[in-house]
Amino acid sequence: MIQLLANPQRFMDFSRWAAPILAAAAAILLAAAFWLGFSVPEDYQQGDTVRLLFLHPQLATVGMFAYACLAGSAFFGLVFRHSLADAAARAAAPIGAGFTFLALLTGSLWGRPMWGDWWVWDGRLTSYLILFLVYLAYMALLAAIDDEAKAARASNILALVGVINLPIIKFSVDWWNTLHQTASISLTGESGLAPVYLAPFFLSMIGFLMLFGSLWMVRTRAEVWRRKAGALAVQLAGKA
Amino acid sequence: MTGVGVLFRRELSLAWGKGGGPLLALAFYAAVATLLPLAVGAEPERLKAVSTGSAWLALALASLLSLERLFERDYEDGALDLLALGATGLETICFIKCLAQWLANGAPLALAAPIAAIALGADPDLTPAIIVTALLGGLGFAFTGGVGAALSLGSRRGGVLIAVIVLPLFAPPVIFGAGALEAFASGLDGRTGLSFLAAYSLAAVALGPFAMAAACKNALS
Numbered sequence: 510m511i512q513l514l515a516n517p518q519r520f521m522d523f524s525r526w527a528a529p530i531l532a533a534a535a536a537i538l539l540a541a542a543f544w545l546g547f548s549v550p551e552d553y554q555q556g557d558t559v560r561l562l563f564l565h566p567q568l569a570t571v572g573m574f575a576y577a578c579l580a581g582s583a584f585f586g587l588v589f590r591h592s593l594a595d596a597a598a599r600a601a602a603p604i605g606a607g608f609t610f611l612a613l614l615t616g617s618l619w620g621r622p623m624w625g626d627w628w629v630w631d632g633r634l635t636s637y638l639i640l641f642l643v644y645l646a647y648m649a650l651l652a653a654i655d656d657e658a659k660a661a662r663a664s665n666i667l668a669l670v671g672v673i674n675l676p677i678i679k680f681s682v683d684w685w686n687t688l689h690q691t692a693s694i695s696l697t698g699e700s701g702l703a704p705v706y707l708a709p710f711f712l713s714m715i716g717f718l719m720l721f722g723s724l725w726m727v728r729t730r731a732e733v734w735r736r737k738a739g740a741l742a743v744q745l746a747g748k749a
Numbered sequence: 750m751t752g753v754g755v756l757f758r759r760e761l762s763l764a765w766g767k768g769g770g771p772l773l774a775l776a777f778y779a780a781v782a783t784l785l786p787l788a789v790g791a792e793p794e795r796l797k798a799v800s801t802g803s804a805w806l807a808l809a810l811a812s813l814l815s816l817e818r819l820f821e822r823d824y825e826d827g828a829l830d831l832l833a834l835g836a837t838g839l840e841t842i843c844f845i846k847c848l849a850q851w852l853a854n855g856a857p858l859a860l861a862a863p864i865a866a867i868a869l870g871a872d873p874d875l876t877p878a879i880i881v882t883a884l885l886g887g888l889g890f891a892f893t894g895g896v897g898a899a900l901s902l903g904s905r906r907g908g909v910l911i912a913v914i915v916l917p918l919f920a921p922p923v924i925f926g927a928g929a930l931e932a933f934a935s936g937l938d939g940r941t942g943l944s945f946l947a948a949y950s951l952a953a954v955a956l957g958p959f960a961m962a963a964a965c966k967n968a969l970s
Contacts, residue, residue, distance in 0.1 A: 587963070635924070642917040649913045653904040662967040663900045666960050667914060670896055673952075677921070 515585075517593050517733055524726040531723035538716030545709035552703075561619045562702075563709045567717040569612035569637065573675060575605030575721055576640060579647070580672045583665035593729075595661040596736070598668060599651060600728035604721060606644035613641060632681035633689035640678060643671040752837050757845050763822070764815070764853035771857040774811045778858055781807040782865040797870035801879065801930040804866040808883055809919050811858055812890035816915070817908045819850055819898040820961075824968065833969055843961035844954075847895040855887025871934065878933045882946060886926040889950035892957035893918040899961040902968035921949050 542563055552559035579601040585594035616634070617627045628634065647664050654660035682691045702710065764770060785803050786796055823829040832842050862883040863876040871879070897915035904910055929942030 635920070639917045639920050642920075646914045646917055649910060650900060650904070653901065653906060653910050655905070656903070659903065659967055659970070663902075663904075663964055666963050666967070667896075667900055670918070670960055674917075 515589075515591055515593060520593060521730065521733060524730055528723050528726040528730070531719045531726070535716045535719035535723060538712050538719065542709045542713035542716055545712065549705050549709065555623065558619060558622050559706075561615060562706060563713045565612060565615040565619055566710070567714045568608050568615060570714065571717045571721045572605055572609035572612050572637075572640065573678060574718065575601050575608055575725075576644070576671070576675060578725065579605060580668050580675075583668035586661060587665045587669070592736075593733070595658075595665070596732040597725070597729045598665060599661065600732050601725055602644055602648050602651070604724050604728060606641065606648070608717075608721065609637070609641045609644060613637065631689050633678065636674060636678040636681045640671075640674055643667075643674060647671070752835065753841065753845065756832075756837065756842065757849060760846050760849035761853060764849045770815075770853055774814055774854045774858055775861055777814055778807050778811045778861055778865065781810060782869065785869065793870055800866045800869035800871040801875065801934055802927045803869060804862050804871070804879065804883075805886070805923055805927040805930070807865065808858055808862060808886060809890060809923055812855065812887060812894060812919075813912055813915065815850065815854055816894045816898045816911050819846060819895060820902055820965065821898070824902050829965060830969060833965065839962035839965055840958040843895060843899065843965065844958040847891045847954075847957065847961075850895065851888055851891035855891050856884065859883035859887050875930065875934060878930060878939065882926040882929055882943065885943075885946050885950050886922045889922040889946070889953045890919060892950070892953035893922075896957050896960045896964070899964035899968070902964065922946055925949060 546560050546563035549560075551557055579598050582594045582598035582601065585591055586598055613634075616637075620629070621627050647667055650667055651660050651664040654663060682689050782803070785799070785807075789795060789799060820829065823832065833839055859880055863871075863873075863879040866875070866879055867873050894911070894915050897911045897918070900914060901910040925942045925946035929939035929946060932939035932942060
């Protein structure tokens with residue numbers, strides 16, 4: 510798959526169709542997830558706020574998934590010096606930062622009624638905030654170096670250094686026994702979630718992952734075009 | 750004398766002498782520790798509660814100060830090009846640079862940390878714990894900070910950029926180190942935090958030089 514899509518022309522041909530199809534599928538899945546999400550019964554403890562269960566964990570997962578995609582692209586960019594991988598890494602950053610920010614925001618809105626506070630300095634929350642800061646650092650470094658190829662390589666190295674944060678986020682709820690709950694969903698064992706909540710939970714999860722995939726492709730395409738436009742401008746300037 | 754030894758002496762004398770060295774970092778550290786009671790209020794019980802934590806905060810900020818010159822100086826005058834051409838691997842050179850940075854900045858700050866913490870009201874019995882955590886933390890700060898310094902080579906506004914890159918990487922040692930001190934201060938077992946801090950700093954020492962060398966090669970290419 511990666512070998513196949515590494516060719517920019519092939520990627521452009523593929524993503525031209527794949528991006529809108531993914532977006533449409535994401536729209537259908539998310540619509541179904543939210544319709545189901547508003548029709549399931551209230552939780553006996555959490556009341557109506559349980560419906561954030563179909564938004565907040567998904568946004569948080571995609572925020573981390575996007576970072577994994579960014580770091581994977583950064584790795585390919587560094588090792589194989591592939592310009593499309595650089596473009597993909599660059600394209601993933603603002604989307605991932607957006608999802609991360611929304612996850613922090615919805616978490617804060619959920620924390621106020623449930624924990625009685627907008628924010629606590631718990632292990633999960635803090636490490637997730639650091640993920641957001643790593644995104645910002647990546648984008649700042651990318652913007653600060655004038656030479657685009659050098660900027661891409663430097664920020665790719667930073668992206669790989671930041672990977673250390675992903676396992677910290679994942680295991681923070683097990684290492685520090687603080688407010689944020691541990692994982693309630695398990696693919697292999699018994700889930701701690703009522704069965705009625707499972708369908709909207711996973712529909713929303715797949716929907717947001719597809720939405721990210723679609724947005725990522727669109728931004729990568731835009732990045733490829735931006736480079737083409739830059740190269741053309743240089744050519745034209747040479748002719749004039 | 751081997752090339753590594755010569756290089757180490759050069760880096761140490763540069764870190765010690767040029768641009769203020771440990772005196773500048775210590776003066777900054779003292780200034781932060783002095784501003785703190787003015788900012789949060791000078792009541793002894795309030796200061797006592799934040800004394801070890803603020804000593805750590807000041808440590809992290811003071812470690813940022815001299816990072817900008819760590820690679821930038823050699824990059825600007827061409828010394829980094831020559832070092833990269835030499836027989837010693839760039840990874841070793843980066844390791845030596847950060848080690849010298851730690852000895853010239855982190856170690857004096859670690860020795861000064863208990864003074865600041867006790868002046869703010871920490872228990873004098875904590876002195877060994879403060880020195881050990883500050884030494885370990887300084888090691889982590891020097892090596893993760895070096896990654897930030899190497900990455901921002903050739904950028905505009907290097908200093909601010911280093912701070913933005915490095916502060917997320919500084920968060921884990923601050924959490925573990927200050928947490929361990931907090932535990933020791935309240936009579937609990939702080940060794941868990943201390944082990945996490947040591948693990949993070951040693952991982953930074955082991956992996957940081959490779960990231961720094963890759964970043965330097967990129968900046969020089």
